[in-house]
Each structure stands twice: as structure tokens, then as C-alpha cells.
Amino acid sequence: MNNTEKQLEFDKVKAVWKELALTEYAKNKIAEMRPILSAVEEWMIRRPNY
Secondary structure, three states: OOHHHHHHHHHHHHHHHHHHOOOHHHHHHHHHOOOOOOHHHHHHHHOOOO
8 A cells, every 4th residue: 555545544534533523623633633654654755865
């Protein structure tokens, strides 16, 4: 699964969470959420080009 697919899946989950949220505060916090990369994914993004 590439990063675009992961982001789309995460966005789908966020949409469901927002529908289930009971308060506007909770909905806003859900909207602010961003996925956390695994250590390997982060390294692959930040690694120097050799």
C-alpha cells in the first residue's frame, strides 16, 4: 500500500469518527488529526539521497 492509499484510508476513518463524534470540539480535534509514520517510513522520507 503506497502513501496515497494510506492517506485515503485514513481520511475514510476520520470521516466515520467525525460522524460518531458528539461535540463540535471532538469533531474539530478529529479534523486536526494526522497519521503517524512508522520509524521506517519516516526514515525513507528523510534519508539522504546517496
